[in-house]
Structure formats: structure tokens, C-alpha cells
Amino acid sequence: MEGQITHTDAAIKLKEEIEKVEIAMLTTQGDDGRFRARPMHTTRVDADGILWFFTSDQSDKVREIERNPKVGLGYSGPGKDTYVSVSGEAQLVKDKAKMHDLWNPTLKAWFADGLDTPDIALLKITVEKAEYWDSASGTLLTLYGMVKSTVTGKDARGDSEHEKLDVRS
Structure with missing residues (x-):
């Protein structure tokens, strides 16, 4: 299902899809020009x-990111039948008030001194484009659709939702 939606609607849909998964693989470009990815917990959308x-x-x-702020994020929630791909621009933010607003006590696992951790910072990713795939029916019905497709010879792709989102114009 591909169609035109507003930028506001695109951002809201992106928020809904990402909140289903939370963990992203953040991809940056290394010194040698190769891409590097690492898991990151999304604090807020x-x-x-x-x-x-x-x-x-x-x-x-x-x-x-300081050399090349263009980044990619991949969210994969196979148990939730949700997948999201994001491209955007990243910047480092050292705003203590914003950190306080976003702080969650579980973050102490990575920042033992909490907001007083000397090197603590935020990454702000301004999403430019995103794409998501979300099974409308869940795993059992998706499997049923695959079996049905095999028997009937009809394509099973119509059983999931797919949308390209232009979050920034």
C-alpha cells in the first residue's frame, strides 16, 4: 500500500512504528569509508x-557523525512483524535540560553517574525519509497467507502494510 500522506501524518506513523521495536541499528560511515552499525536504544521519538x-x-x-552527519537506522521486530528503515541527519546535543527531560533510570546501566556522567550526551536524529513494513495480520495469519498463496498461486504481499514516508520536504 503506497500513497500520499502529509509530513505530519508521516512523522506520527513513524513514531508509532518505531515505538513497537525501540532498538535500532545505527549506521555511520567510518574513517575508511566503510559503514559501521551498532545497536542503540531509542529514548524518544x-x-x-x-x-x-x-x-x-x-x-x-x-x-x-562529526565528519558525516548522514546516518541510517534499521529497526527490526520480527516477533512484532514490524520493520523500519530511516535515513536522516545526526547531531550531538549536550543540553542538560533536554537530557533531564529524556532521562530514564534504566540508563544507569550505561551511565553509572546518571546525568553527572562526564561524557554523557544525546544524539538527535532528524529523520528525512523512512520506510516501514508492518504485517497487518500477525505471524499466524501471515503464515496462513503464505500457505494459502502456495496453494492458490496468488501473491501474499497484499497481507502486509508498506509505506514510504517523506518526513521532511
Whole structure:
């Protein structure tokens, strides 16, 4: 299902899809030009298509983003039949008030001193484009659709939702 939706609607749909998965593989470009990906926990998805992550300002990903702020994010939730691909621009944010707003006590596993951790920072990803695939029917019905497709010879792709989202014009 591909159609035209507004930028606001696209950002809201993106938020809904990402909140189903939470963990993304953040891809940056390394010094050698090769792509590097690492798992990141999405702290918040704003309704306007901004993604927030806590990070260390001393990490390789931050140096890579300073050289090339274009990033990719891949969300995969096979148990939820949800997949999201995002491209956008990243920037480092050291705003303590914003960190306080986004803080969650479970983050102490990575930042033992909480918001007083010396290298704590935020990554702000401004989403430009996104694409998602979401099975409308769930795993059992998807499997049923695959079996039905094999027997009837009809394509099973119509049983899932797929949309390209242009979050920024």
C-alpha cells in the first residue's frame, strides 16, 4: 500500500512504528569509508520525526557523525512483524535540560553517574525519509497467507502494510 500522506501524518506513523521495536541499528560511515552499525536504544521519538538517543561524546560514532552527519537506522521486530528503515541527519546535543527531560533510570546501566556522567550526551536524529513494513495480520495469519498463496498461486504481499514516508520536504 503506497500513497500520499502529509509530513505530519508521516512523522506520527513513524513514531508509532518505531515505538513497537525501540532498538535500532545505527549506521555511520567510518574513517575508511566503510559503514559501521551498532545497536542503540531509542529514548524518544518526537511527533515531528526527531529521534533521541543517549550516548558517550567520546564514542567512535560521534567522531564519525562529526565528519558525516548522514546516518541510517534499521529497526527490526520480527516477533512484532514490524520493520523500519530511516535515513536522516545526526547531531550531538549536550543540553542538560533536554537530557533531564529524556532521562530514564534504566540508563544507569550505561551511565553509572546518571546525568553527572562526564561524557554523557544525546544524539538527535532528524529523520528525512523512512520506510516501514508492518504485517497487518500477525505471524499466524501471515503464515496462513503464505500457505494459502502456495496453494492458490496468488501473491501474499497484499497481507502486509508498506509505506514510504517523506518526513521532511
